[in-house]
Amino acid sequence: MQKQQDHHRIHIESSENERESWGLPEEVTSVEEMVRLYREGKISEDEFRRFRLQHGMYGSRLNKDYTMVRIKVPAGILYPDQLIRLAKLCEDFSIGSVHVTTRQNIQMHWVYLDDAPAVEKGLVEVGLTSREACGNTVRNVVCSPFAGICRNEPFDVTPYAKALARFFLRNPMCQNLPRKFKFNFACCDEHSYARIADVGLVPVVREEEVSDGNASRKVRGFRVYIGGGLGPASYLAELLEDFTPEDMLLPTCMAVIRLFDRLGDREKVHRNRMRYLVHDMGFERFRELVLKERRIVLMTRSVLANLYIREDKVDAPHTDDIDLVELKPFNAPDGFHRWVKSNVMDQKQKGYAIVFIPLPAGDVTARQLRALASICREFSHEGCVVTTPYQGFALRWVMKSRLVELYKRLSETGLANYGALSIASVVGCTSTTSCNLAITNAHRLAKEIRSRLIELGLDMDDALRDSTIKISGCPNSCGQHMIATIGFFGAAVRMNNTLTPAYNMLLGGKVGKESALGRIVARVPAKRIIDVILRLIDVYRKERLDGEGFASWIDRVLEGNGTNIKSVDDLKPIIEEASKLPSPEEDPESYVDYGSDSRFIVKTARGECAA
Amino acid sequence: MMKARRRMYPVLVEPEELLNISSKDVVLIDVRKEEDYIHGHIPDAVSLPLARVLESMDPKQLHRLFRSVGVDDASKYAIVYDDTFGALAARVAWALEYIGHERVSLLSITYGRWVSLGYAVEKGRGKGKGIEQISTVDDNDDTGIDISADYDILATYDYIQAIIEGIKQLQQGKETNINSSSSSNSSIKKGDGDGKVLLDVRERLNYLDHHIPYAMNIPWKAFAGEDRILKSVDEINSLLSYRKISRSDEVIVYCGSVGTLSGLSYYALRLAGYTRVRLYARSLKEWRSLNLPVEGFKNAHYWDLSAE
Numbered sequence: 001m002q003k004q005q006d007h008h009r010i011h012i013e014s015s016e017n018e019r020e021s022w023g024l025p026e027e028v029t030s031v032e033e034m035v036r037l038y039r040e041g042k043i044s045e046d047e048f049r050r051f052r053l054q055h056g057m058y059g060s061r062l063n064k065d066y067t068m069v070r071i072k073v074p075a076g077i078l079y080p081d082q083l084i085r086l087a088k089l090c091e092d093f094s095i096g097s098v099h100v101t102t103r104q105n106i107q108m109h110w111v112y113l114d115d116a117p118a119v120e121k122g123l124v125e126v127g128l129t130s131r132e133a134c135g136n137t138v139r140n141v142v143c144s145p146f147a148g149i150c151r152n153e154p155f156d157v158t159p160y161a162k163a164l165a166r167f168f169l170r171n172p173m174c175q176n177l178p179r180k181f182k183f184n185f186a187c188c189d190e191h192s193y194a195r196i197a198d199v200g201l202v203p204v205v206r207e208e209e210v211s212d213g214n215a216s217r218k219v220r221g222f223r224v225y226i227g228g229g230l231g232p233a234s235y236l237a238e239l240l241e242d243f244t245p246e247d248m249l250l251p252t253c254m255a256v257i258r259l260f261d262r263l264g265d266r267e268k269v270h271r272n273r274m275r276y277l278v279h280d281m282g283f284e285r286f287r288e289l290v291l292k293e294r295r296i297v298l299m300t301r302s303v304l305a306n307l308y309i310r311e312d313k314v315d316a317p318h319t320d321d322i323d324l325v326e327l328k329p330f331n332a333p334d335g336f337h338r339w340v341k342s343n344v345m346d347q348k349q350k351g352y353a354i355v356f357i358p359l360p361a362g363d364v365t366a367r368q369l370r371a372l373a374s375i376c377r378e379f380s381h382e383g384c385v386v387t388t389p390y391q392g393f394a395l396r397w398v399m400k401s402r403l404v405e406l407y408k409r410l411s412e413t414g415l416a417n418y419g420a421l422s423i424a425s426v427v428g429c430t431s432t433t434s435c436n437l438a439i440t441n442a443h444r445l446a447k448e449i450r451s452r453l454i455e456l457g458l459d460m461d462d463a464l465r466d467s468t469i470k471i472s473g474c475p476n477s478c479g480q481h482m483i484a485t486i487g488f489f490g491a492a493v494r495m496n497n498t499l500t501p502a503y504n505m506l507l508g509g510k511v512g513k514e515s516a517l518g519r520i521v522a523r524v525p526a527k528r529i530i531d532v533i534l535r536l537i538d539v540y541r542k543e544r545l546d547g548e549g550f551a552s553w554i555d556r557v558l559e560g561n562g563t564n565i566k567s568v569d570d571l572k573p574i575i576e577e578a579s580k581l582p583s584p585e586e587d588p589e590s591y592v593d594y595g596s597d598s599r600f601i602v603k604t605a606r607g608e609c610a611a
Numbered sequence: 612m613m614k615a616r617r618r619m620y621p622v623l624v625e626p627e628e629l630l631n632i633s634s635k636d637v638v639l640i641d642v643r644k645e646e647d648y649i650h651g652h653i654p655d656a657v658s659l660p661l662a663r664v665l666e667s668m669d670p671k672q673l674h675r676l677f678r679s680v681g682v683d684d685a686s687k688y689a690i691v692y693d694d695t696f697g698a699l700a701a702r703v704a705w706a707l708e709y710i711g712h713e714r715v716s717l718l719s720i721t722y723g724r725w726v727s728l729g730y731a732v733e734k735g736r737g738k739g740k741g742i743e744q745i746s747t748v749d750d751n752d753d754t755g756i757d758i759s760a761d762y763d764i765l766a767t768y769d770y771i772q773a774i775i776e777g778i779k780q781l782q783q784g785k786e787t788n789i790n791s792s793s794s795s796n797s798s799i800k801k802g803d804g805d806g807k808v809l810l811d812v813r814e815r816l817n818y819l820d821h822h823i824p825y826a827m828n829i830p831w832k833a834f835a836g837e838d839r840i841l842k843s844v845d846e847i848n849s850l851l852s853y854r855k856i857s858r859s860d861e862v863i864v865y866c867g868s869v870g871t872l873s874g875l876s877y878y879a880l881r882l883a884g885y886t887r888v889r890l891y892a893r894s895l896k897e898w899r900s901l902n903l904p905v906e907g908f909k910n911a912h913y914w915d916l917s918a919e
Contacts, residue, residue: 032853039855062910092833095815097918109916110815112828114853363918433916444915595912603910 018310019079020162022072022169023124027131031055032117039114049608054137054175056130057116059608060109061434068434069094069108069119070133074165075143075158075185076104076387080373083385085126087366087373093119098369100362102427102480103182104387105133105140109434132169134608136177138257141165142197144187145386145394148314149347149354152188154205155220156311160246161185163307164253174257178264179272181257182229189513193389195236196483196511198274199256200225206243221245224252227278227286230477234517235275238283240290248294250307255293259286314397316381319351322400329404335418336407342459343420344403347396352381355395355406356420361428361446362391371413379406389480390425419450419459423467423550426450427480431473431490432593436605438473440490440501440526444594446471446479452530458537466549468510469533471503476607483509485551486533487518492602493525498584501526501593501600505575507568508558510551519558521568522575527590535578539565622882623719623841624690626730629653632688638681640691642703643722653692653718653725654733657681661699665869668892670710670760677707685712692718692725697840698831701874705890711761717878719839764877766863766889768898771823774807774863778825781805808862812876813895816917817867821907823898826865829854831872834879841875847883858885865891865898 038048049059052067060066071086078086086106090098093115094108101107111119123129133140143161147153164183168174174181186192186202194200202223207216224244228237244252256274263281265272278286324344328337343356357372364372372393376385381397388394398406410416419425428446431438449469458464472479473490481487488503495502502525506518524532540553543563548556560567565574581590593600624632629639641648641656648658657680667673682689689707693699700717707715718725726732809826811818818828833850836842842850856862862880866873870892880888891898898905 035853060911063908088832088837092830095913095917096830097916099916110819110913112854114855115833115850118850118853360918363916365918368918430916432912434911434913441912441915444912447915593912595915 019127020074020077020166021127022074022131022165023120023127023129024131024170025124027055027129028117028121028124031120035114035116050135052116053135053608054132055120056133057113058134059436059605061432061436061438062603062605065113066110067113067116069111069116069130070101071106071108071123071128071130072133072140072165072169073104073106073128073387074141075147075161076145077158077162077384078106078387079126079384080376082126082128083369083373083376085122085128087369089119089122090369091366092122097363097365099430100359100364100387100391100393102362102389102391102429102478103140103142104389106387107430109430129169134180136179136181138165138168138171138174138177138181138183141168141183141185142193142389143185144191144193145388145396146191146354147185147187148382149349149352149396150187150191151346151348152190153348154188154203157185157187157201157203159309159311160201160203160249160307163309164250167250167305167307168253168257173254173261177257177261178266179274181260181274183253191512192515193483193511194223194225195228195515196230196234196480197228197237198226198260199253200228200237201249204243206245219245222249224249226256226290227275227283229273229275230480230482231273232270232475232477233276234477234482235279236515236517237275238278238287240287250305251294251297251301252290254297254301254305255290258297259289259293263289312382314382316349316352316397319399319401321350324353324400327400327403332404333408333411335411335416336404338418338460339407339416340403342418342422342424343416345421349397351400352396353398353400353403355398355403356388356390357385357393357395357410357415358390358417358420358425359392360417360450361426361443364393368413368415371409372415375406375409375415378409390420391427392420392425417454419454421465422459423461423464423469423485424450424453424459425468426453427468427470427484429472429479431479432595435473435478437476437607438490439492439602439604440473440503441593441595442471442473442479442488442490442503445488445503445526445529448594449530449533453533456534463541463544463548464537464550466551467554470509474604481506481509482517483511483515484518485509485554486536488524488529491523492600493523495525495581495591496583498591499600499602500581500591503529505529505532507554508551519568522572522579524575524579525581525590526593528579528581532575532578535574536571539571539574618713618881620688620714620716622717622878623839624716625719626725626728629690629718630730634688636686637688637690640680640682640689640700640703641722642691642693642699643695647694649734649736651726651732651734652737653722654731655737656692656733657737659703661693661703661871664703664706673706673710677710677712682707682712685714687712688714688716690716690718692720692722694722695871696831696835696875697721697878698871698875700840701878702869702871702892705764705870705874705877705892708764709760709892711759717840719841721840724838764889766865766891768891768893768901768903770889771809771863771891771898772903774809775824777805777807806860808856808860810856810862810864810873810876811866812864812873813867816913819908819911819913821905823865823895824904824906827854829876831866831876834876841879841882844883847879851880851883851885859887860885861887861889863889863891865894868894868896870894 037043056070058068099107148156182197184193184197184200186194224240225237260274426446428442431442467485470484471488487506493502505522509518639656691700691704811826812831864873
C-alpha cells in the first residue's frame with residue numbers, strides 16, 4: 001500500500017516487510033554473453049572493461065585471467081540465505097573466503113573470469129547484485145550500521161538509503177558519469193561518515209509551524225554535505241544548506257549528479273572526482289549551481305522520479321533492560337567481559353544490543369558465513385546482519401539476556417574476536433593481495449597490528465577507545481587512512497641503498513561531528529610500524545592530561561599545545577628513532593614486505609577506477 | 612586413443628533407490644574408518660576403509676581386496692558411500708572401475724546426511740561380511756579371472772608429461788598468431804591442448820601458488836552440491852561450458868594428495884556425460900616428490916587474503 005503525503009513526493013509504504021531484490025536475471029545473460037565475446041576476441045579490451053566495471057568486475061593484480069567481483073550491498077544489509085549463498089559461491093569460484101569493504105560491499109577475489117556468469121547467477125538468485133559496484137556510476141549507498149538503533153538519531157535513515165540506492169541503480173542518468181559517485185548516510189553526527197562522500201546525509205528533524213500559527217509539526221530532513229572524498233587528494237564535504245526537508249532529498253541528489261555529469265572533468269583521469277570540481281570552482285559557486293539546478297529538477301522531473309520509503313518493522317518482544325556494565329552473569333565464559341566491553345553496545349530500544357563482529361582486515365571464511373547465517377536467524381530480531389565501515393559485521397536487535405549464549409556461538413567459529421570498537425580494529429585495504437595499484441601489503445600489516453594490539457590487551461584500554469588505525473597500500477585511500485587517528489599509506493623508499501616497503505604516516509584524522517583529515521608526519525618502514533605505534537602510545541601515556549584520550553592528545557600536539565612534547569616537530573625525532581633499520585646485511589627481514597619472502601619490488605598496473 | 616566410455620550404471624544412487632533395491636547382488640560399501648563403521652553404518656553395508664584401497668595400485672591385489680568384501684564377480688553391483696563429501700567413496704569406486712568392474716555407483720549423499728535425514732542405521736560389525744575376510748584373503752585364488760586393469764581411466768605422471776610436451780609444441784607453433792585478448796600463460800583453453808585438458812581441482816589459493824604446467828583450475832567444491840555430493844547435471848555442464856571444456860575433450864583430473872577430491876571431480880564429469888576422463892590417482896603428491904616442474908603466480912600476496 002502506498003500513501004502519497006500531501007505535496008510531498010515521498011511515498012511511505014506500510015506493507016509487510018518485503019525484502020529488496022537488487023539483482024536482475026537478464027544481467028546474468030549479458031555477463032555471460034560479454035565474457036564469451038571477449039574471450040573469443042570479438043570485443044576490445046576497452047569495451048569489455050567498461051562493461052565489466054559496470055557489472056562489478058574489477059581487474060585482479062597483474063593477472064588478466066582473474067577478476068574481483070564486488071557485490072553491492074546497499075546499507076550493508078545481508079540476509080541469512082544470502083550469507084549462505086556467498087559462502088557457497090566463494091568456495092566454488094573464489095578463494096573460500098570473502099572480504100568486507102569499508103564501503104559495506106562484499107568482495108570475492110581471484111574469480112576466474114570465465115566463471116563470472118556463474119557467480120552472477122548465484123548472486124541474482126538470492127537478490128544480490130554486483131551491478132554498478134565499480135565503474136563511473138553511483139556506487140554502493142553506505143549507511144551507518146547504527147541506523148535504526150542509534151540513541152542519537154532523530155529517525156532511521158535506512159529506508160532512505162535503500163530508496164536512494166534503488167532509484168539510482170540502473171538509472172540512465174548515472175550510467176556514464178565523469179567518475180564514480182558516492183553517497184553516505186549517517187545516523188547522527190557522532191557516527192557520521194557523511195563528510196567523506198560526494199554526498200553525505202545526516203538526518204535532522206525540524207519543527208515547522210503549521211499555517212494557522214498555533215500548532216507545529218515535525219518535519220524530517222537532512223543536512224546535506226557535498227563534495228567530499230578520500231584519495232590522493234582528500235576533501236571534507238561542505239554543508240549545502242541548514243536543512244533539506246525529506247521531499248527535497250531526491251531533487252537535491254539529482255541536481256548534484258546532473259551538475260557533476262555536465263561539468264565534471266572527463267579528461268584528467270586523476271582529477272575527475274566531483275570533489276575536484278567543487279574545489280576548483282569554489283564551494284559557494286557550486287552551492288549556487290546546485291540550488292539552481294534543483295529548481296530545474298523540480299520543474300522538469302518525471303512523475304516517476306520518486307523515492308519509495310519503505311519502513312520495515314522489527315518484530316521484537318518487550319524485554320527487561322540490562323546494564324551492560326553491570327552485566328556479570330554467573331555462567332560467563334572466559335573472555336566474555338572483554339568481548340562485551342569492546343564489541344557490544346546498547347541500542348536505543350531497551351533490552352536490546354548491537355553486537356559487532358570484527359574480522360581481521362575484513363576477511364571471513366565460508367564456514368564463518370554459514371555460522372553467521374544461523375546465528376543471525378537465532379539471535380537477531382531483525383533477521384539480517386549489516387556490514388560495517390570497519391570491515392566487519394554487526395548483529396543487531398540481540399536480546400541482552402542472550403549475550404552469553406551468543407558469545408559462545410560466535411566463539412565456536414572464531415567470530416568473537418575482541419576489540420571491535422577499539423584501536424585494535426585495524427582497517428587494511430586488500431592491497432598487494434589482489435589490487436593492481438598496491439605498492440605494499442597493507443592487508444597483512446593490518447592483521448599483524450591487530451593481533452599485536454590484542455595480544456597486549458590494548459583493546460581494553462579505555463583511553464585508546466577514541467582512536468583508530470587505518471591503512472592503505474597506496475595513496476588511493478580505500479583503507480580510509482585519512483580519517484584515522486593514525487593512518488598509513490604504502491610507499492617504496494630507498495633506505496640504506498635498498499628499496500624498502502614503507503608507509504607514510506598520518507596523524508589526527510577523524511570522522512563524526514569534528515571530521516578532520518590526517519596530516520602526514522613521517523615515513524616509516526613497514527616492519528617498524530608496530531614499534532612506532534607502540535612508542536607513540538608510550539609517549540602519550542607519559543604526556544596525557546587527566547582523562548585525555550589518545551586521539552585528543554594527538555590533536556593537542558598537532559595544534560602545538562603539547563606538554564613536554566609540544567608539537568609534531570618534537571614528535572618526529574621520536575618516530576624517526578623508532579623507525580631506524582639496521583643494515584640490510586644485519587637484518588634482511590626488515591627490507592622485505594609482510595607476507596613476502598623475497599626482495600621488495602614495486603609492481604603495479606593501470607588502475608581501473610577511472611576506466 | 613582412449614575410447615569413449617558409456618556408463619551402464621548411474622553415477623549416483625538416491626537414498627530412496629538404495630532402500631528399494633532388494634537384489635542380493637548389491638554390495639553396499641562403507642569406506643570410512645573401521646571404528647566409524649562400527650559406531651554406526653547404513654544397514655547391510657560392508658566396511659572397506661579407503662586406506663586399504665590405497666595400499667596398492669596393483670590390479671590383482673585390488674581385485675582380491677574387493678572380492679573379500681563381496682564384489683566377487685562382474686554381476687555384483689557396488690554402491691559406495693563415505694562421510695567426507697563423497698571424495699573417499701569416489702576414489703574407491705574409481706578403483707573398482709580401474710580393475711574393470713563397471714557396476715558401481717556412489718550414494719548421492721554422505722553418511723552424515725543419511726543420518727540427519729533420519730534413515731535407519733546399524734551398529735557393530737555388520738553381517739560379518741568384509742572385515743574379517745579382508746585379512747584372510749587367499750593369495751592364490753586368482754585363477755580364471757580377468758584382472759587386466761582399465762588404463763583408459765588412469766593418468767600417470769609420464770602420461771601427463773607427454774601431454775605437457777604436446778601442448779608446448781602446439782603453443783610454439785601458434786606463437787605467431789596469438790589472440791591478444793587472451794594473455795593467459797597459466798591455463799589452457801579448448802583446442803590448445805589438442806583436446807586434452809589438465810584439470811586441477813584443489814582450492815584456488817593452492818592452485819595459484821603452484822600447479823602442473825598448463826593445468827586449469829576448478830575447485831572441487833564447484834562440483835559439490837549443498838546437500839548432495841554432486842551438483843546437478845545441468846549445473847556441472849554449465850560450469851564446464853563456461854570453461855569451454857567439451858565432451859569430446861579428454862580431461863585429466865588431479866588434486867593435492869591421493870586422488871580423492873579429484874576422484875569426486877572425476878565422477879562429476881562422468882555424471883555430466885563426459886566419457887573421456889582420467890584420474891591422476893597419485894596426483895600432486897607424487898608429482899612434487901618426483902620434482903617435476905610446477906608453475907604458479909607470484910605477483911600477489913593472495914595468501915594474506917585468506918581468513919583461515
